[in-house]
Amino acid sequence: MNSVWLQENKWKDVENYLQKRKTIIIPVGSVEQHAKHLPLGTDSFVAIKLAEDVAKETGTLVAPPLWLGWAPHHMAFPGTITLRPETLTSLLYDVAKSLIYHGFEKLVIINGHREANLPPLKTAVTKLRNETGAFLTIVDPFYIGSEIGKKIKKSEPGGVGHAAEMETSHMLHIHPDLCDMDQAVKNVAENHRYFSHDPFVSGDTVFSPSDVHEYRSKTNHVGVVGDPTVSNKENGKIYHEALVHNISDLVHHCEENIQVELRNKEIPL
Ligand SMILES: [Zn+2]
Structure with missing residues (x-):
């Protein structure tokens, strides 16, 4: 294997890989x-970099990144591209089904776009699990990096949201060239406690979708929810390394301990 990326290898390399290993990583972003300080591709850049570093650490192959996700509320600002949720479900379903057809048994999906992508991705993996017997798991930095996130967080409750503290610190570590911290502003709104969006604040919560027509004003016409002004690259490095460690641990566990019996291997038609 010359590269961890499937698309940079030859078919023979994949055939050889499958004789030894059954796990593949799929990065999914948006x-x-x-906001004004991070690039539009942030969620995809995060998923891609995590996938690449975990792959190098564990010797695992990575499928081509799925760059686009489900982000209807972000259409309030130009440049956003959103898929319909059923398109994202179908996209992951077809990619995974192709990989399962070739004999990949364990698929680790790294989602860089937290909650909005999760319902369509969960639909796809639940269908695939039951149809094919393959083992699929969705990794989201906010949840698999929960312990380290809570430990290093500097902002007040509500400071972690969108284009906010953790995401900005992470990007300052992996893509500083694409960040413009002079443009970073804070937007921590006073919400009813049930409406907290900060994954590092514990408490009782509900889910209420955002509305594209009010999203600009709700995000102070900037597109930020939380506080990126306390972000720094040192915490980004700590956060990234903890995530790579945790996801690598998961990949090792999948490869070594999860038993799979594939059934219904079919080409998506
Ligand atoms: Zn993001």
């Missing part, structure tokens, strides 16, 4: 506004 292209959506990330």
Whole structure:
């Protein structure tokens, strides 16, 4: 294997890989506004970099990144591209089904776009699990990096949201060239406690979708929810390394301990 990326290898390399290993990583992101200080591709850049570093650490192959996600509310700002949720479900379903057809048994999906992508991705993996017997798991930095996130967080409650503290610190570590911290502003709104969006604040919460027509004003016409002004690259490095460590641990566990019996291997038609 010359590269961890499937698309940079030859078919023979994949055939050889499958004789030894059965796990593959699939990075999934989004292209959506990330305020004035982070690039539109942030969620995809995060998923891609995590996938690449975990792959190098564990010797695992990575499928081509799925760049686009479900982000209707972010259409309030130009440049955002959103798929319909059923398109994202179908996209992951077809990619995964092709990989399962070739004999990949364990698929680790790294989602860079937290909650909005999760319902369509969960639909796809639940269908595939039951139809094919393959083992699929969705990794989201906010949840698999929960312990380290809570430990290093500097902002007040509500400071972690969109284009906010953790995401900005992470980007300052992996893509400083694409960040413009002079443009970073804070937007921590006073919400009813049930409406907290900060994954590092514990408490009782509800889910209420955002509305594209009010999203600009709700995000102070900037597109930020939380506080990126306390972000720094040192915490980004700590956060990234903890995530790579945790996801690598998961990949090792999948490869070594999860038993799979594939059934219904079919080409998506
Ligand atoms: Zn993001």
